[in-house]
Amino acid sequence: MKLRKVTAASAAVLALALSATACGGDSKDDSSSSGSGGGGKIKIGIKYDQPGLGLKEPDGSFSGFDVDVATYVAKQLGYDADQIEFVETKSADRENALARGDVKIIAATYSITDERKQKVDFAGPYLLAHQDLLVKKDSKISEATDLNGEKLCSVTGSTSAQNVKDDFAPKAQLKQYGGYSECIAGLQSGAVDAVTTDDSILAGFASQDKYKGQFKLAGLKLSNENYGIGVKKGDSATLNKVNAALEKMVSDGSWQKAVDENFGPADYKNEPAPKVGVIVK
């Protein structure tokens, strides 16, 4: 009996030790391969699940405004399109991915906020988005106050959901799902009356072929979201280069072209290109 206990305990210790070393090895490999940088590849963090901004297509390619901006910036940093490796960075993991060196820069609907600025540096902004509502084409909702008593959908834990509850329409029925696709499905079936988040994200969803012509943006400016490109804290060399690249992208017309291509079909009225370093509160 005693022997069995000892065996079990040592097996547990061994398993722990093995798993611990396995994790350590993995992360070290990651950082060394991306940290060396320079000649080889550049790793860029994007979202994989936001049509119009950052989307991984079924064939493995990437599309969206963030992807276009990232590709342009990488080009200015000296990397061709085939030297870019896109890495998925979910919202919760963006700060750590930069700190660990998993990615060099992040272009993933990354709103510049004071809390985040303590952890990462932001180049840009490169797009000014606003919290908005997506409604059915024939909907009567045109003001935030129209939402009271209506059914509204947003994504679990998102700032947009909190804003609505706290400020705009406390009496609105708020339904929260894990992703925007569920909300859009609810909007299509009539289970909810409106979906709320950044207008750029909504425009991306509404521009998808399967939804074309069914929805419209209400055109409200419920908040200002300044999308910036995340750079590791203190890496001012990269930060300056990215800023220069963004300025060039606006001045040579590539920026407007990318906006038109990605958000066009949803009747999205974009703000003029923001100036680098100017954050609209």
Add this chain to the structure above:
Amino acid sequence: MFDFLEGYDVLGAFWMTVKLTALSAVGSLIWGTLLAAMRVSPVPLMRGFGTAYVNIVRNIPLTVIIVFTSLGLADIFGVTMGAADNFDVQGFRLAVLGFIAYTAAFVCEAIRSGINTVPLGQAEAARAIGLNFSQTLRLIVLPQAFRAVINPLANVLIALTKNTTVAAAIGVAEAALLMKEMIENEAQTLAIGAVFALGFVVLTLPTGLLLGWLAKRLAVKR
């Protein structure tokens, strides 16, 4: 150090987790016991239903079940659990329904394994003194079976406690949803993650210890 906790109702979120767990536990214990009774019953139709239910439901990912309760049952079929005008209540009830449906499959199998520990002679003796199937099960077999499966049921209960985090997928304001909200706002992933991990340990560790102790005390010595 923990100033990021200010302004958030962490205890309230965990209270929601506890409510989800408790209601789902009671419900799945009842439904799971019924399923187990069906699986050992002499009626082929019931046995078939029990077997099919368990094998289908326990092989569907919980996230799929929970999202279906909201997107499918509520949005498409209009099953609103008597709360059509309040998404918070509706989400909570739908989530409990989903957890019961899912967890009951595991409860059923735990109880069925307990029934298998009861010597065949017990059931034969019960039949010999004239008890019918349901009396045999209720009075003789299940009481002994339950005492044998307290530990496996504790595992199911602990798994259920952690599984309630899936309810965040349909917007039930429990711990995992608050965690997402805080990570979104605070950019303090590690510290916030640690707080919520600790919260779940605080919930599950005493459960495990208590039920482990009970299992030892109540085990049928053979």
